[in-house]
Amino acid sequence: MTVALSIAVFTIAYILIASERVHKTIAALAGGGVVVLVGIVGSDDVFYSHRTGIDWNVLFLLLGMMIIVGVLRQTGIFEYVAIWAAKRAKGSALRVMILLVLITATASGFLDNVTTVLLIAPVTMLVCERLEVAPTPFLIAEVLASNIGGAATLIGDPPNIIIGSRAGLSFNDFFWNLTPIVLIELAVFTLLLPRLFRGSFEVDPERAADVMQLEEREAIRDPRLLVKCGIVLGAVFAGFFGHPVFHLEPSLVALLGAGVLVLISGLPQRDYLSAVEWETLLFFVGLFVMIGALVKTGVIGRLAKFATELTGRNALVATMLILVVSAVLSGVIDNIPYVATMSPLVAELVEHVDHPAQADALWWALALGADFGGNLTAVGASANVVMLGIAKRSDHPISFWEFTRKGIVVTAVTIVVAAPYLWLRYFAFA
Incomplete structure (x- = not known):
C-alpha cells in the first residue's frame, strides 16, 4: 500500500509540475505533505536521515551562495563582465552564447554547478539586456553546459562526490578519466548551439555598435566592496578545494562566507537577501521529501536492482545499461538521490568484474549517465531548478517543456x- 501511494503521489506531483497547471513549489510541497501525513515518512526520515531526508547540504549551499551573489551584485562586477563579454564577441549574440557557455562549463568543473549558475545568470541577463535579445535561450544553454562541464571532476557535480566516496576514486581519477570525454562533449554541444537555438541571435547592428563603445571599468560602482568580495570568495573557493584538509562541507563553507561578507559589507538586509530564491529552496524541500518516500519504500532500489540484474556478468552490457538507465532516471528523478541509491548496486556489480579498467567503467558510466541525464528535464539536476527560479524572478520564465525540449536533444x-x-x-583498447 505504501509503495503504491508513494508512487502515486510522486507521479501526480510530477505531472502537475510538468503541466504547469500548479506552481512547481506548491505541487512539490503538497506532495511532500501528503507522504508525511499518511505516515510513509516521519520527522526522523525528513529531517535527520541522510538516505531519505532533506539534503540540508544542498539547501544551505544554495542559500549561502545566493547571499554571496546578492552582495556581489552591489559592486557592479556583473555589469563589468557583461560588457567585457559582449565586446569580446564584437556584439554577435551567437559568439556571446558560445563564450558564456564555455565559461560556464569550465567553471562548473572546478565549482559546484549550482554555484556556477548562480554566478553566471546575472551576467547573462545584463549581456542580453545590452544587446536587446531574449535571455531565455542563453540561460538554457548555460545550465545545459554546466551539467556537462560538471562531469569533468570529482567536485563538479554532487553525484560525482557520492560516487567518489563510494568507489574510493580520487580527484585525479575523475580528471583523467572524464575530462577527455567532457571536452569532446563540449565541442559537440558548441556546434549544436546554432541549430538548437535557431532564430535567437538577431541583434540590431546599431545596438551592437553602441555596446562596443561602452567602457567596462565604469560599471564598477563600489571598488572597495569588490575587493572584500574577492577576498571572501577566494577563501570560499579555497574551502571547497581544501575539503580533504579542512573537512568542512561546502554548505558550511558557503554559509560562513556569506556571514562574513554580510558582516563586513555593511549592506542593508534588502540588498543581500534580494538574490535568495526562496521558492526554489522550498521546491527542493518538497522534492526531497517525496523522493525520500520512494527511497524508504524501496521503489528506487527495486528499479535500480532490476536494471542491474538484466546485465548478468557481462561488463560491457552492464556499462551501457547503467549509462542509459542512469540518463533516463536521472532526468526524471533528481540525480543526487538516484546516484545515492544506485551506488551500492554498482559496487556489487564491480565485485564480479575481473578486469580493473572494466570495473571502473561501471562507475564512469554511472557518473556520465547521471550528470548528462540531469539535462533531460527541468527537474533533472539542482542547477536546472535554480536557473528556472532565477529566470522567473527576472520576468523571463522558462516553462518545463521549453527546457525539456532542448534537454532531450542534448x-x-x-x-x-x-x-x-x-x-x-575501457574495453576495445583496455
Missing part, C-alpha cells in the same frame, strides 16, 4: 557520444 547526443568513448577506452 541528453541524447551526449549519451550517444559517451557510449563509444566508454567502449573504446
Whole structure:
C-alpha cells in the first residue's frame, strides 16, 4: 500500500509540475505533505536521515551562495563582465552564447554547478539586456553546459562526490578519466548551439555598435566592496578545494562566507537577501521529501536492482545499461538521490568484474549517465531548478517543456557520444 501511494503521489506531483497547471513549489510541497501525513515518512526520515531526508547540504549551499551573489551584485562586477563579454564577441549574440557557455562549463568543473549558475545568470541577463535579445535561450544553454562541464571532476557535480566516496576514486581519477570525454562533449554541444537555438541571435547592428563603445571599468560602482568580495570568495573557493584538509562541507563553507561578507559589507538586509530564491529552496524541500518516500519504500532500489540484474556478468552490457538507465532516471528523478541509491548496486556489480579498467567503467558510466541525464528535464539536476527560479524572478520564465525540449536533444547526443568513448577506452583498447 505504501509503495503504491508513494508512487502515486510522486507521479501526480510530477505531472502537475510538468503541466504547469500548479506552481512547481506548491505541487512539490503538497506532495511532500501528503507522504508525511499518511505516515510513509516521519520527522526522523525528513529531517535527520541522510538516505531519505532533506539534503540540508544542498539547501544551505544554495542559500549561502545566493547571499554571496546578492552582495556581489552591489559592486557592479556583473555589469563589468557583461560588457567585457559582449565586446569580446564584437556584439554577435551567437559568439556571446558560445563564450558564456564555455565559461560556464569550465567553471562548473572546478565549482559546484549550482554555484556556477548562480554566478553566471546575472551576467547573462545584463549581456542580453545590452544587446536587446531574449535571455531565455542563453540561460538554457548555460545550465545545459554546466551539467556537462560538471562531469569533468570529482567536485563538479554532487553525484560525482557520492560516487567518489563510494568507489574510493580520487580527484585525479575523475580528471583523467572524464575530462577527455567532457571536452569532446563540449565541442559537440558548441556546434549544436546554432541549430538548437535557431532564430535567437538577431541583434540590431546599431545596438551592437553602441555596446562596443561602452567602457567596462565604469560599471564598477563600489571598488572597495569588490575587493572584500574577492577576498571572501577566494577563501570560499579555497574551502571547497581544501575539503580533504579542512573537512568542512561546502554548505558550511558557503554559509560562513556569506556571514562574513554580510558582516563586513555593511549592506542593508534588502540588498543581500534580494538574490535568495526562496521558492526554489522550498521546491527542493518538497522534492526531497517525496523522493525520500520512494527511497524508504524501496521503489528506487527495486528499479535500480532490476536494471542491474538484466546485465548478468557481462561488463560491457552492464556499462551501457547503467549509462542509459542512469540518463533516463536521472532526468526524471533528481540525480543526487538516484546516484545515492544506485551506488551500492554498482559496487556489487564491480565485485564480479575481473578486469580493473572494466570495473571502473561501471562507475564512469554511472557518473556520465547521471550528470548528462540531469539535462533531460527541468527537474533533472539542482542547477536546472535554480536557473528556472532565477529566470522567473527576472520576468523571463522558462516553462518545463521549453527546457525539456532542448534537454532531450542534448541528453541524447551526449549519451550517444559517451557510449563509444566508454567502449573504446575501457574495453576495445583496455
